[in-house]
Amino acid sequence: RIRMKYLTRHVAAFCAALLFLLVLPGRAHAQAYEAHLADDLATTPELCARVPCAEVFPGAASFSQRKGQPPYVEAYAAPDAAGQKKLLGWVMLSTDITDTPAYSGKPVVTLIGMDRDGRFVGVKVLKHSEPILLLGIPEAALVNFNQQYLGRKITDSIEVGPSRPAENVIGVDAISGATVTVVAQNQVLMTSGQAVARQVGLIAPTQRAPARYVASGKSYSWAELVALGVVQ
Numbered sequence: 485r486i487r488m489k490y491l492t493r494h495v496a497a498f499c500a501a502l503l504f505l506l507v508l509p510g511r512a513h514a515q516a517y518e519a520h521l522a523d524d525l526a527t528t529p530e531l532c533a534r535v536p537c538a539e540v541f542p543g544a545a546s547f548s549q550r551k552g553q554p555p556y557v558e559a560y561a562a563p564d565a566a567g568q569k570k571l572l573g574w575v576m577l578s579t580d581i582t583d584t585p586a587y588s589g590k591p592v593v594t595l596i597g598m599d600r601d602g603r604f605v606g607v608k609v610l611k612h613s614e615p616i617l618l619l620g621i622p623e624a625a626l627v628n629f630n631q632q633y634l635g636r637k638i639t640d641s642i643e644v645g646p647s648r649p650a651e652n653v654i655g656v657d658a659i660s661g662a663t664v665t666v667v668a669q670n671q672v673l674m675t676s677g678q679a680v681a682r683q684v685g686l687i688a689p690t691q692r693a694p695a696r697y698v699a700s701g702k703s704y705s706w707a708e709l710v711a712l713g714v715v716q
Contacts, residue, residue, distance in 0.1 A: 514549060518612075541572065573598050574680050577594075581675060586669065592614070613616060617662065645658065656712075
């Protein structure tokens with residue numbers, strides 16, 4: 485009887501583990517792990533007809549079509565008595581701007597809201613391919629990581645790790661066991677926000693002097709070009 489009870493308990497544990505593994509893919513796909521996105525997501529002018537822009541820009545009543553290069557959409561308040569719509573800020577899709585790979589080698593597709601002061605007002609992961617966020621680390625950890633950016637400005641110096649006030653560096657907490665993923669996500673958020681901020685005038689564009697070419701009258705052999713590092 486003791487041996488039978490022991491065996492029954494272990495069979496039950498095995499069945500529970502098997503059931504968890506069978507259910508896990510469905511639960512993951514229902515969230516953001518390898519989620520299916522619209523086939524025309526990268527090209528349609530109506531970005532907010534394909535993704536939940538309102539979730540990353542609370543208070544916005546409508547959104548424009550894609551505009552700019554790289555693309556973004558404008559977020560508007562409800563029309564006033566005169567029918568005028570106030571611009572509240574912008575929404576951008578990270579993969580329109582950068583394809584920075586995470587640990588899996590694929591980008592974390594992220595929808596980002598930014599107000600007229602250049603502050604992050606919403607961040608939502610639409611799709612990721614990080615298996616580590618299924619095995620031992622809940623997907624909610626990535627959601628919580630992104631929440632640390634709300635209220636931060638795209639001009640802030642934000643790094644994964646401890647803050648360094650003397651250097652004006654704001655630290656955000658990492659996800660233990662998924663450091664590569666969150667370092668990539670930090671880069672995605674800051675790069676995306678700054679790219680749009682430059683277009684809309686929140687950040688002054690970088691001014692670079694035009695290239696100047698000088699005729700030296702000298703020709704180079706292939707070996708000399710390699711030695712100079714011009715070709716590899």
